[in-house]
Amino acid sequence: MSEIVRVEHLKKYFPVQKSVLEQLFTRKKKSVRAVDDVTFSIKKGEIFTLAGESGCGKTTTGKLIVRLLKPTSGRIYFKGEDITQLKREELRLLRRKMQIIFQDPYASLNPRMTIGKAIGHPLEIHGLARGEEKKGKVLEVLQKVGLTPPQQFMNLFPHQLSGGQRQRVALGRSIILEPEFMVADEPVSMIDVSLRTTIIDLMLGFRKELGLTYLFVTHDLAVAKYISDRIAIMYLGRIIEIGSKESLFKNPLHPYTKALLSAIPVPEPKKKREVIELKGEVPSAINIPPGCRFSSRCPFKKDECTKTEPELVEAEKDHSVACYLS
Amino acid sequence: MNCSTPSFRGEIAKLPLLEIDSLAVDYRTSRGTVHAVNDVSFFLEKGETLGLAGESGSGKSTLGLSIIRLVPYPGVIGGGQIKIDGRDIVALPEHEMQTFRGTKVAYVFQDPMISLNPVKKIGAHFVELIRTHEPNVSKKEAFERAKTVLKNLGIQPERINDYPHQFSGGMRQRIMIGLAIALNPDLVIADEPTTALDVIVQAKILDLLESLRKAYQMALILISHDLSIILERCDKIIVMYAGHMVEYADGTELHGRPAHPYTQKLLQSIPNIELSDQKLTAIPGSPPDMLNPPNGCRFWPRCSCTMEICRVKEPLLISIGRNHLVKCFLYGEKGVQSE
Ligand SMILES: Nc1ncnc2c1ncn2[C@@H]1O[C@H](COP(=O)(O)OP(=O)(O)O)[C@@H](O)[C@H]1O
Ligand SMILES: Nc1ncnc2c1ncn2[C@@H]1O[C@H](COP(=O)(O)OP(=O)(O)O)[C@@H](O)[C@H]1O
Ligand SMILES: [Mg+2]
Ligand SMILES: [Mg+2]
Numbered sequence: 001m002s003e004i005v006r007v008e009h010l011k012k013y014f015p016v017q018k019s020v021l022e023q024l025f026t027r028k029k030k031s032v033r034a035v036d037d038v039t040f041s042i043k044k045g046e047i048f049t050l051a052g053e054s055g056c057g058k059t060t061t062g063k064l065i066v067r068l069l070k071p072t073s074g075r076i077y078f079k080g081e082d083i084t085q086l087k088r089e090e091l092r093l094l095r096r097k098m099q100i101i102f103q104d105p106y107a108s109l110n111p112r113m114t115i116g117k118a119i120g121h122p123l124e125i126h127g128l129a130r131g132e133e134k135k136g137k138v139l140e141v142l143q144k145v146g147l148t149p150p151q152q153f154m155n156l157f158p159h160q161l162s163g164g165q166r167q168r169v170a171l172g173r174s175i176i177l178e179p180e181f182m183v184a185d186e187p188v189s190m191i192d193v194s195l196r197t198t199i200i201d202l203m204l205g206f207r208k209e210l211g212l213t214y215l216f217v218t219h220d221l222a223v224a225k226y227i228s229d230r231i232a233i234m235y236l237g238r239i240i241e242i243g244s245k246e247s248l249f250k251n252p253l254h255p256y257t258k259a260l261l262s263a264i265p266v267p268e269p270k271k272k273r274e275v276i277e278l279k280g281e282v283p284s285a286i287n288i289p290p291g292c293r294f295s296s297r298c299p300f301k302k303d304e305c306t307k308t309e310p311e312l313v314e315a316e317k318d319h320s321v322a323c324y325l326s
Numbered sequence: 327m328n329c330s331t332p333s334f335r336g337e338i339a340k341l342p343l344l345e346i347d348s349l350a351v352d353y354r355t356s357r358g359t360v361h362a363v364n365d366v367s368f369f370l371e372k373g374e375t376l377g378l379a380g381e382s383g384s385g386k387s388t389l390g391l392s393i394i395r396l397v398p399y400p401g402v403i404g405g406g407q408i409k410i411d412g413r414d415i416v417a418l419p420e421h422e423m424q425t426f427r428g429t430k431v432a433y434v435f436q437d438p439m440i441s442l443n444p445v446k447k448i449g450a451h452f453v454e455l456i457r458t459h460e461p462n463v464s465k466k467e468a469f470e471r472a473k474t475v476l477k478n479l480g481i482q483p484e485r486i487n488d489y490p491h492q493f494s495g496g497m498r499q500r501i502m503i504g505l506a507i508a509l510n511p512d513l514v515i516a517d518e519p520t521t522a523l524d525v526i527v528q529a530k531i532l533d534l535l536e537s538l539r540k541a542y543q544m545a546l547i548l549i550s551h552d553l554s555i556i557l558e559r560c561d562k563i564i565v566m567y568a569g570h571m572v573e574y575a576d577g578t579e580l581h582g583r584p585a586h587p588y589t590q591k592l593l594q595s596i597p598n599i600e601l602s603d604q605k606l607t608a609i610p611g612s613p614p615d616m617l618n619p620p621n622g623c624r625f626w627p628r629c630s631c632t633m634e635i636c637r638v639k640e641p642l643l644i645s646i647g648r649n650h651l652v653k654c655f656l657y658g659e660k661g662v663q664s665e
Contacts, residue, residue, distance in 0.1 A: 053524040162612040192381040197608035222597035263529035265554035267596045269577035
């Protein structure tokens with residue numbers, strides 16, 4: 001399979017507002033290291049997942065890739081082309097190929113725009129279709145995302161739909177331009193479980209039908225396991241383990257991944273599990289511990305762990321980990 | 327309400343801690359009445375854990391809040407009984423209810439900041455709570471008791487002088503649990519206590535809740551939209567759908583022999599991290615608009631087993647085995663399974 005997206009040493013630091021006193025007494029600029037040197041590539045047609053606890057930098061990474069945010073440093077390639085520095089007009093063209101959908105479909109839909117208008121909007125922006133042609137395409141998309149009968153849904157407003165239906169609208173709007181790549185940021189996290197499968201099935205269907213490639217972002221590893229081909233686990237802005245779904249779940253290597261997996265509830269009665277205990281809580285992305293950023297919580301910490309940061313090293317086929325212990 | 331008296335009532339001899347009979351809770355809004363809880367009956371014994379599972383809007387919080395009589399306006403208890411230690415609290419005067427809350431039944435909300443006062447130190451929260459209910463306890467004594475509770479929560483007792491915002495979300499939820507158990511109630515209702523938290527913190531909090539429950543010999547009602555958590559942590563489970571209690575069973579039974587089509591489908595739509603090549607099935611359609619629910623069984627528009635009767639008549643909650651109730655016509659109209 002060929003590569004469609006590649007990021008190299010991607011970083012995004014957000015400046016921290018200092019208080020007046022701090023401004024007087026410290027020169028040092030503080031920043032939130034939201035994404036802190038991330039490198040990976042996504043193959044055409046696969047579902048690649050960024051997983052990890054909230055605040056680890058998943059959303060920021062997704063936004064950087066579709067260029068909704070400007071990276072502090074690093075490179076982003078789309079189909080071999082460096083898109084890190086693209087300007088307005090070029091970005092507009094890129095948006096036809098790359099789309100992003102978010103967790104809260106309500107927030108991303110204009111409450112005063114009918115469903116039909118919302119879905120057809122991208123066609124208008126890009127000057128691709130108008131009038132009857134546009135309407136035809138919108139009806140087709142409504143059908144595709146299962147909002148049937150489409151004629152009826154066309155004229156509804158977002159507040160008249162359920163959360164699951166709104167996410168279908170968001171999906172419809174993002175596929176109408178027939179993109180090649182989509183960032184799906186927690187698309188089912190706010191949707192009730194009975195409606196999730198439908199959304200996931202739709203996404204899987206588009207991969208087949210439209211040849212769509214996904215960067216899937218989730219904090220829910222059970223969903224990640226169901227949907228992904230490959231998974232990267234992030235911690236405090238970095239990928240600490242990456243691999244095929246099979247080997248990552250069968251043989252998690254990083255102590256953090258192990259802890260994370262051990263904490264996931266399993267839908268079986270009174271299942272007794274050994275939850276791996278971690279010390280304390282996730283440190284702030286402003287004060288990342290030196291050396292391995294997980295060392296402050298790691299039950300297996302050695303001296304070298306606090307000195308230099310471990311790099312991702314291939315441990316088995318298609319499975320790499322950043323840890324001195326494995 | 328002319329509805330069921332569940333047939334399991336005769337099975338128990340001693341007085342249960344909590345007994346709810348044909349409870350109905352309505353929200354009388356300007357746009358119409360939402361029957362948020364309809365014909366709910368169950369009981370809970372001392373020390374038991376009961377899980378309330380169901381999707382958002384299914385009536386879990388309304389049911390939970392009615393047990394401490396804190397259903398928000400415009401909600402009213404429209405019928406039925408809620409007995410705690412045999413005493414019906416539905417018509418209890420508010421001042422008596424206040425002593426009930428905290429000492430008999432305590433509630434843990436999803437968002438700790440609702441109940442924590444941002445300008446009050448953590449210690450003051452405990453002292454006030456303890457002294458309101460036990461006026462004879464000195465400030466100093468209450469303070470010491472609070473420190474002990476903090477220690478049991480895994481929080482350094484020195485932090486008793488910190489303000490709520492100085493704690494992380496997980497720590498704040500621990501404090502909430504601490505406040506709930508401070509007066510040693512018989513029942514704690516935890517309403518989505520970990521929904522806003524990450525899984526590692528969630529596991530810790532649920533473990534804490536479980537160990538405290540055992541140590542203080544309390545009963546627990548755990549409310550969650552996440553059936554995985556409920557299955558993992560509870561003895562008995564109620565599945566709610568659109569204000570109806572559609573099934574009640576112990577966890578093993580519910581998991582092994584789910585009876586209601588909704589429960590069956592729900593179990594098939596939850597990803598399980600321990601399985602590979604799992605195939606999830608979708609439930610078609612959406613939950614109903616609660617101002618305008620379908621007639622009959624509220625699940626019929628989404629059910630693959632719908633019969634004529636389901637569209638017109640509301641099924642009764644019937645017993646289909648020991649401690650197993652279901653609200654579905656597939657099991658006959660009187661509780662005898664039809665072949
Ligand atoms: N616009 C912003 N300004 C400052 N900090 C931000 C901004 N966006 C995100 N962050 C911070 O960056 C880190 C990563 O956030 P995010 O990418 O949203 O994580 P995730 O999606 O994994 O929950 C967090 O510490 C977050 O608070
Ligand atoms: N304050 C309120 N006013 C009007 N309707 C309400 C109010 N609170 C809840 N409801 C309605 O009652 C139903 C049940 O809500 P709730 O008990 O909060 O469900 P759950 O906790 O299962 O998500 C929902 O349909 C909801 O819209
Ligand atoms: Mg995010
Ligand atoms: Mg609720």
